[in-house]
Amino acid sequence: MVAPKGPGHLVRRQFAEGRGVPVLVAVERDATGGAWPLTLAYAKAIGGTRAGALATTFAEETETDLFGEQVVLCGGVSELIKAGFDNPRRGRLPARGGLLRVPARDEADRRPHV
Numbered sequence: 001m002v003a004p005k006g007p008g009h010l011v012r013r014q015f016a017e018g019r020g021v022p023v024l025v026a027v028e029r030d031a032t033g034g035a036w037p038l039t040l041a042y043a044k045a046i047g048g049t050r051a052g053a054l055a056t057t058f059a060e061e062t063e064t065d066l067f068g069e070q071v072v073l074c075g076g077v078s079e080l081i082k083a084g085f086d087n088p089r090r091g092r093l094p095a096r097g098g099l100l101r102v103p104a105r106d107e108a109d110r111r112p113h114v
Contacts, residue, residue, distance in 0.1 A: 001026045002042045003061050011046055020047030024056045
């Protein structure tokens with residue numbers, strides 16, 4: 001698998017300009033022993049190795065792709081932040097209970113892991 005981390009038009013434009021878009025590469029099962037060289041050849045052919053090719057698994061790529069689409073592209077995080085401030089204002093939650101609280105880095109590190 002060669003998964004560029006950008007849309008096709010960007011991959012093409014970057015390639016045409018002599019650059020590339022980073023790619024994730026994976027091989028699930030290499031029956032012939034030639035899957036990795038072939039995968040990397042495809043990555044190079046679209047310019048991905050110019051920007052960087054990272055080895056991953058199909059499962060990891062699927063999860064990170066869905067996360068990117070649902071949270072980043074579709075605005076999941078921004079909607080959560082807006083809801084954290086809008087709900088108390090609209091009387092849906094008590095003002096103090098509705099505030100979005102993000103722990104400081106050292107606070108998060110001290111929390112017990114369950």
